Amino acid sequence: MESADVAADLSGVLHTEAEIRGRIAELCREIERDYEGRDLLLIGVLKGAVMVMADLSRELKRDVDMDWMAVSSYGAGTQSSGVVRIVKDLDTDLSGRNVLIVEDIVDSGLTLSWLRANLQTRGPASVEICALLRKPEAAKVEIDARYVGFEIPNEFVVGYGLDYAQRYRNLRDVAVLAPHIYS
Numbered sequence: 001m002e003s004a005d006v007a008a009d010l011s012g013v014l015h016t017e018a019e020i021r022g023r024i025a026e027l028c029r030e031i032e033r034d035y036e037g038r039d040l041l042l043i044g045v046l047k048g049a050v051m052v053m054a055d056l057s058r059e060l061k062r063d064v065d066m067d068w069m070a071v072s073s074y075g076a077g078t079q080s081s082g083v084v085r086i087v088k089d090l091d092t093d094l095s096g097r098n099v100l101i102v103e104d105i106v107d108s109g110l111t112l113s114w115l116r117a118n119l120q121t122r123g124p125a126s127v128e129i130c131a132l133l134r135k136p137e138a139a140k141v142e143i144d145a146r147y148v149g150f151e152i153p154n155e156f157v158v159g160y161g162l163d164y165a166q167r168y169r170n171l172r173d174v175a176v177l178a179p180h181i182y183s
């Protein structure tokens, strides 16, 4: 039975709303420098990246285009199935564009490795990755992400867009989900 009080479902906060805001601002200064004088297309990966995309795009002091793709590999569990499915494709032609994929997390790396390869076949000028979180110990494939907010331990986290079975996405902090919720 779902409860309105989620505090008991969490075993601790990893990154607060204020820390996330500060780190996103730092990443935006790097992105502004790196893409100076070039066009920039942000591609948000639904649904997890909604909060990062909203905050990062508004913190950037420059013009950007934005599009969205929906892919899914986790279903309702805490382990990637390894099979990535496109649920919604882009509306934008990527020919000659500088693409920055905006993601909430690199966990096994399977989603981003598949997605980057997929986008690279569409003729972009460049494809880079910005992920708020990365779990180095969980990597099944190495992902070369140019912008990473925080490296985190190999625990299942929720909040700031990240879900467990579609819940907890609206929490403002990134928190560890208590194992009793999913085990």
Ligand SMILES: O=P(O)(O)OC[C@H]1O[C@H](OP(=O)(O)OP(=O)(O)O)[C@H](O)[C@@H]1O
Pocket: 045, 046, 047, 048, 049, 071, 072, 073, 074, 075, 080, 103, 104, 105, 106, 107, 108, 109, 110, 111, 112, 163
């Ligand atoms: O590195 P990986 O092990 O592939 O995991 C990362 C991906 O998994 C989650 O998405 P999910 O497929 O659960 O869909 P969602 O974004 O709609 O929650 C997360 O938002 C990343 O997109």
Ligand code: HPA
Pocket: 074, 105, 107, 155, 156, 157, 158, 162, 163, 164
């Ligand atoms: O730790 C996680 N939490 C929520 N969703 C995820 N998708 C991959 N890893 C995670």
Ligand SMILES: [Mg+2]
Pocket: 045, 046, 047, 048, 049, 071
């Ligand atoms: Mg996702």
